[in-house]
Amino acid sequence: xxxxxxxxxxxxxxxxxxxxxxxxxxxxxxxxxxxxxxxxxxxxxxxxxxxxxxxxxxxxxxxxxxxxxxxxxxxxxxxxxxxxxxxxxxxxxxxxxxxxxxxxxxxxxxxxxxxxxxxxxxxxxx
Numbered sequence: 001x002x003x004x005x006x007x008x009x010x011x012x013x014x015x016x017x018x019x020x021x022x023x024x025x026x027x028x029x030x031x032x033x034x035x036x037x038x039x040x041x042x043x044x045x046x047x048x049x050x051x052x053x054x055x056x057x058x059x060x061x062x063x064x065x066x067x068x069x070x071x072x073x074x075x076x077x078x079x080x081x082x083x084x085x086x087x088x089x090x091x092x093x094x095x096x097x098x099x100x101x102x103x104x105x106x107x108x109x110x111x112x113x114x115x116x117x118x119x120x121x122x123x124x125x126x
Contacts, residue, residue: 009103015056018112020084022050022092023105046095047116050108052088057081059112082112089119 015021025048058079084090096114100107 015054017056018059019056019109021054022090022108023053024050048094049091052084052090055082055084084118090115091117
């Protein structure tokens with residue numbers, strides 16, 4: 001279950017600001033030569049990959065005052081959207097990630113600045 005659907009609880013989550021919720025891709029537990037690695041080694045690598053599940057609204061941009069400065073107005077916040085979109089495969093820096101477990105699944109939350117590269121494809125979830 002990588003996608004946010006109406007029947008799972010991920011729909012009710014709201015990601016704040018410039019952060020991205022990622023479900024880590026299961027790392028390979030073998031090296032290229034065939035040696036098995038313990039889970040602690042694969043989890044502590046600097047660069048990880050995972051699927052983008054939810055994206056925050058973006059970077060807040062202050063709105064210029066259009067009226068007289070002494071009038072009280074409701075401040076409306078505008079956001080500059082993020083590059084990452086739901087369903088992207090993200091390569092991100094692990095040192096800035098916050099690990100969490102939600103509904104029995106392991107996720108990480110990373111700021112947009114920690115994402116190094118995105119792969120956008122229609123057939124990622126096969």
